[in-house]
Amino acid sequence: MHEIDIDLIEMTLDVMKYAINRITDMDPHLGKPKSERELRSLVGETVTPSGIGGERAFELFRDVLVKASVPIDHPRHLAFVPASPTREAIMFDLVTSATSVHGAFWMEGGGCIFAENEAMRWLVSLTGLPEGAFGVFTSGGTEANLSAMVAAREAWREKDPSKRSTRGLIITSAGAHSSVRAMAKVIDADVMLIDTEGRLGSEMLAERISLLTPEERSRFFAVVATAGTTNAGIIDDLEGIGKVCRDFGVWFHVDAAYGGGALAAPSVRHLFTGIELADSVT
Structure with missing residues (x-):
């Protein structure tokens, strides 16, 4: 060898x-x-x-x-x-x-980790997320969505320790990537789909939340919006959805794993207005 x-x-x-x-x-x-x-x-x-x-x-x-x-x-x-x-x-x-560098620790991979962090810093800057926001690279969108959903669940449970053994509830659209539903199973959460393959609007989300039963409302902890669906490239109403999430005090995740590259294009950047309201972005 x-x-x-x-x-x-x-x-x-x-x-x-x-x-x-x-x-x-x-x-x-x-x-x-x-x-x-x-x-x-x-x-x-x-x-x-x-x-x-x-x-x-x-x-x-x-x-x-x-x-x-x-x-x-x-x-x-x-x-x-x-x-x-x-x-x-x-x-x-x-x-x-x-x-052949192992980039898990600064002691052995400092230079390469620095380069990776610079790339991540630039990507985060495209979203307009607040100062202090950062991220990590994953193997793909599915793993990234899993990481975000775990973060959302843990933040929800930290606010109310009595939820530690409660099965959470996530709301997203039928047009969301299949990984959202698959990863919800991994973290032992239910997914409620809003029946639209088109653009998910804030009014649709607010209406669905208003129909939740008290039991469902007590388990509701996150909304997943999509910034570029894999089938049609559709971008949800990120700004409106973000405001609804803040009103209801739930985690706002934006899945931009497919369409997020367009954040770097000035010609279409306006379509992502509201992504800066997200608690997490993939």
């Missing part, structure tokens, strides 16, 4: 050549998915007592596996959420991987 030999050097050159060719390819090959059975017959057994070696593994990836996948930077990569990374981002993925 810690030795350098000719095989490693050759593999390194092959990988670098592949990476350079790939990021400079303006017309990437449009792969086509194959079944597991087809791939098994093409690849064969790869996890063996003696291993297949780096060169063979790379050869299988380059000649078989990647051709059974659709690249996200292809013009025909349609109707999927992931965005195409910039070439600079791709190269820095290589740089950070090769650098």
Whole structure:
């Protein structure tokens, strides 16, 4: 593992050549998915007592596996959420991987943590959240929503310790991302959906809250609004919803995992007015 030999050097050159060719390819090959059975017959057994070696593994990836996948930077990569990374981002993925830094503690990863914090500081500044607001990077929107919902639940329970064993209630729209409902199960909370796939307005939210039973009202602790639905890019009435949440004293979470990148575009920034009222943003 810690030795350098000719095989490693050759593999390194092959990988670098592949990476350079790939990021400079303006017309990437449009792969086509194959079944597991087809791939098994093409690849064969790869996890063996003696291993297949780096060169063979790379050869299988380059000649078989990647051709059974659709690249996200292809013009025909349609109707999927992931965005195409910039070439600079791709190269820095290589740089950070090769650098091999553990970024959990400042003692061992201070420089890299500083860089990450600078990026986060800029992202937070786009939202207009108050001084002192900050965040963390997660593996994706689902984990980010889970983190926010846990924070909301714990803030609610800290206000009233008698709620420690109470199953909470979250209100969101039917157009919200499926992770909201899935993560509510993880934190043992119920989700009440407002029946709209369109823009969730403050009047709709206020009306739904007014219909809660006393028991439901006692469990109600958060509202999740969406800033860019994955199906249609719809942005809820963030300003109005934020004000309703403040009136009722509940946590206001904005799921901007899909549409939040538009905060950096002056041409559409006004559509996110009210996001600065949020208690949490993903």
